[in-house]
Amino acid sequence: MAAGKPGHDVVRQERWSRLMAAAQAGDRASYEALLRDCVPFIRAVVARQHRRPDRVEDAVQDVLLTVHRVRHTYDPRRPFAPWLAAIARRRSIDLLRRRLRAEAHEVVDEEAYETFADPAANKDKEAADRAAELGLAVAALPEGQRQAIELVKLREMSLEEAARASGKSAGSLKVSIHRAIKALKAQLKGV
Amino acid sequence: MAEATDRLIERLAADAAPVRPLRPPALRAGLWLLAVAALAALGIIAFSDLRLFAERARDPKLAVELAATLLTGVAAVVAAFHLSLPDRSRLWALVPLPMLALWIASSGYSCYRHWIAVGPEGWEIGESAHCFVFILSAGVPLGASLLLLLRRARPLSPLPVAALGGLGVAGIAAFLLQFFHPFDVTFMDLGVHLVAVALVVGAMSLLGKLPPRRAAARLSGL
Numbered sequence: 001m002a003a004g005k006p007g008h009d010v011v012r013q014e015r016w017s018r019l020m021a022a023a024q025a026g027d028r029a030s031y032e033a034l035l036r037d038c039v040p041f042i043r044a045v046v047a048r049q050h051r052r053p054d055r056v057e058d059a060v061q062d063v064l065l066t067v068h069r070v071r072h073t074y075d076p077r078r079p080f081a082p083w084l085a086a087i088a089r090r091r092s093i094d095l096l097r098r099r100l101r102a103e104a105h106e107v108v109d110e111e112a113y114e115t116f117a118d119p120a121a122n123k124d125k126e127a128a129d130r131a132a133e134l135g136l137a138v139a140a141l142p143e144g145q146r147q148a149i150e151l152v153k154l155r156e157m158s159l160e161e162a163a164r165a166s167g168k169s170a171g172s173l174k175v176s177i178h179r180a181i182k183a184l185k186a187q188l189k190g191v
Numbered sequence: 192m193a194e195a196t197d198r199l200i201e202r203l204a205a206d207a208a209p210v211r212p213l214r215p216p217a218l219r220a221g222l223w224l225l226a227v228a229a230l231a232a233l234g235i236i237a238f239s240d241l242r243l244f245a246e247r248a249r250d251p252k253l254a255v256e257l258a259a260t261l262l263t264g265v266a267a268v269v270a271a272f273h274l275s276l277p278d279r280s281r282l283w284a285l286v287p288l289p290m291l292a293l294w295i296a297s298s299g300y301s302c303y304r305h306w307i308a309v310g311p312e313g314w315e316i317g318e319s320a321h322c323f324v325f326i327l328s329a330g331v332p333l334g335a336s337l338l339l340l341l342r343r344a345r346p347l348s349p350l351p352v353a354a355l356g357g358l359g360v361a362g363i364a365a366f367l368l369q370f371f372h373p374f375d376v377t378f379m380d381l382g383v384h385l386v387a388v389a390l391v392v393g394a395m396s397l398l399g400k401l402p403p404r405r406a407a408a409r410l411s412g413l
Contacts, residue, residue: 026209035200061199066347068203072210073276073344083278090277090347 013079021076035064038084045088049096059095063088137187145180148173213344216272216279223340224268227333231367239370247369252297257369259294263287264362268337271355275344284351287358294362323386325371329364330391338398350396357395361388 016034023031039060046059066087074083138149151162152173159170166173213219235241247253266287273283337356346352365388 028204028207031207032204070345086278
């Protein structure tokens with residue numbers, strides 16, 4: 001399970017068993033020394049399921065919490081490393097399962113990919129959004145105002161051409177455009 | 192990240208109150224079984240017709256069924272205690288299965304012999320209802336006490352531990368039932384027994400799914 005020479009392993013096993021027995025009796029210094037000593041071993045076990053370093057560290061912490069919760073299930077007459085390895089392996093696999101389950105329910109938001117952290121980078125998208133808003137606001141205007149705006153401002157006709165096309169006087173078109181622009185300004189300011 | 196691990200270790204060490212290591216699982220299982228045997232012996236002496244039982248037990252088929260239920264119960268209880276610990280083989284879960292197969296086969300054979308008891312009202316369920324109530328009412332105190340002991344180990348996967356415990360309780364209840372059940376099982380009986388066993392296993396599994404996580408929740412709130 002663990003790397004290292006067999007002789008070294010035996011010494012370490014005995015040391016760990018001794019420290020854990022002391023920890024069970026309430027010796028905090030032994031417990032802290034044991035946990036610090038075990039972290040590389042735990043990391044090696046969980047690294048089989050998790051690749052990203054932050055996830056490995058999450059799993060290590062989860063294993064440490066579990067070890068703490070079930071520390072009374074260790075029998076000091078038995079070797080410590082298999083007990084620890086079993087906990088590490090099972091918690092690590094549980095964590096992986098939970099993550100896979102969570103990821104299966106995640107939704108891909110395509111819009112999110114088009115939005116950037118830097119506001120300046122979003123100006124193309126925002127310009128398109130504003131044009132769409134303006135279109136909607138124009139469509140919502142009273143018929144006379146909408147026609148005046150369309151002819152004079154969007155199709156860029158002169159007042160006379162627009163008067164001929166609409167059958168209204170140039171004066172009334174002017175008034176309609178004035179009111180329409182006022183209404184659009186008021187509506188788009190709120191957005 | 193490693194700093195957070197360091198802080199966690201300090202936190203855990205500060206919280207390390209003394210704990211009493213659990214005794215070996217076989218010993219814990221043995222003590223529970225002994226207590227159950229003592230209580231059951233009292234009940235049998237007080238309420239069952241032992242002479243009738245002795246006569247019926249001469250039938251090798253019933254003897255096989257008795258042995259199968261008792262062995263399933265004992266094996267499942269011992270296995271549950273082992274499985275509740277993190278470092279014991281997962282294969283313990285398979286230990287009661289051969290005995291369970293023998294139990295189902297022997298009950299099934301008896302059903303084949305008797306098929307269905309048809310009375311004036313159609314299928315007779317009166318005696319089965321009695322068994323159903325017996326298995327459930329024996330199962331509740333047995334199951335509750337066993338679950339309390341099994342949960343002391345705070346099993347990493349509580350579900351299989353509780354399910355095995357439920358099988359153990361159901362096996363023992365079915366064994367004890369034979370002392371108060373002066374007839375062979377019919378097909379209906381077997382169905383009723385199976386439903387009762389499934390209920391005990393299901394209820395234990397459900398209860399076992401609620402592990403005590405208070406300590407972990409408190410400590411992980413870093």
